[in-house]
Amino acid sequence: MPEKSFLEKLRTSATAQRRLSIAIRLIIAVFLIIFSIFPVLWVISASLSPTGTLATQRLIPANPGLDNYRTLLSMQQFPFWSWFLNSIKISSITAVLSLSITTVAAYAFSRFRFRGRQTMLKAILLINVFPSLLALVAIFLMFSQVGDVIPFLGLDNHNSLVLVYLGGAMGVNIWLMKGFMDTIPRDIDESAQVEGASDWQIFTRLILPLLRPILIVILILNYITTYGDFVLARILLRSNEKYTLMVGLQIFAGAQFQQRWGVFAAGALMGALPIMIIYLALQDQIVGGLTRGAVKG
Template sequence: MNSKIKSGIELAGIYAIFAFMAVIIIYPILWAIGISLNSGTSLYSSTIIPENWSLVHYKWLFTDPKSNYLLWYKNSMIVSGLSALISVGITSLVAYAFSRYKFVGRKTGLYTFLILQMFPVIMAMVALYILLNLVGLLNTLTGLILIYVGGQIPFNAWLVKGYLDTIPRELDEAGRMDGAGHLTVFVKIILPLAKPILGVVALFNFMGPLFDFILPSIILRSPEKYTLAVGLFNFVNDKFSNNFTRFSAGALLIAIPVSLVYLYSQRSLISGLTGGGTKG
């Protein structure tokens, strides 16, 4: 077979796969948008985008006294933002210590982090539930944040350490020759160079709690403490089984901003992930 024809067939096959995947990804999104614009409460419509579309459900989320959407949105931002911020701070310090210093238990600590990654936080949920109840943090955003931060450190430490290993140690030595201490080297030399991987950690640790349902549903009991995932679930449970349209509207309002941030920072995310893969 002619090489040009063969290359054309391969290229057409690649485009066909991309087109198929695009349909699988885009179609549910368009359907969710159409449901959110449906003026009624029906889950089904004759067209993806209703002919008589309306923003009534979006208006209800922000203006109706019975809607706690803004409160849930604020709770989600608090939990996700603080989880990402605290995780980045702790992870960067832990990863810097394992990357730059030799100390007793270093290898054991790294292997412990590796093993802990194999067990999801949900496996220890009973113990965590009892612990939070004993210390009075059950049904609080603080308790939820602590669980997220603790569960994120093992994976993040490995990820950031791999990236820090690629930063030449000569930069540390040059800083110390100029009179910089350990903290100064970390803050003024290492952190600026580690921005790509820290951005990856921050974004992943922000998105995880934002879309998580299982942990908040176990820990949070009061409606005023709900995060968005738990709050929106009330629109489609047995009591509010006809509010799929409001559920779609609320879900889109949180998914679209996060997607835009992800697309905007895609180049930095790729550089951060690939940079840490060159040396372990």
């Protein structure tokens, strides 16, 4: 078959045109996917490579093994396992407490009418424009002062870090949550009130179960944000075994990046995996939340 007529045919046939367009887009997709997953593949390969330095690494390692992971978990100077547990502990506590504060406050904003309600809602938005990052100096000095009086709320303490994170609980997510609650008809509350239910009973028995989807999204975003936070933890935490994973990885990278690239890669991968799994498993819910204006740090 002569080539020209083949092309002619392509141009005329709608299905063939569509196939060509899909083929081109698939090729572009392949390039984009390479761009997006190459660094991840590279890190997986580094973590399995027995030579373990930045200079010698190849994409397909010779004699892959788990030596880097063994080294990672047994280093004395860099207690990776403690960092990991610290991060999970701090993120879980923060996510749950922060969600509770946000939800209860949003309930009050959605269901009660009181003086200053609208002003407060606006103020919450404006105040959060001042990112906690900018208040680093003040927060650092504050905890060094509080620590002189109450040692368990001073510098180098997980309690302090959780409290600072909770300072952001009255944030933009209140708007998201309130907006969601506003869509729940008030008839439900009113009929329960007639039955003699208290506000707290209405909130916990009626409203809360209906909020499940948005609760999950905000909980997860809280968790991810806290888990990934670096700078507050870096400033408030001082001792090696108290670091969170992000701080620990940064310090390890600063100290032994090139020589122990493989070990770093193993740590990076183990640190990233929980979050990646959460994201990929719940991507539809999270995307829904993001487009509604939920925030991730």
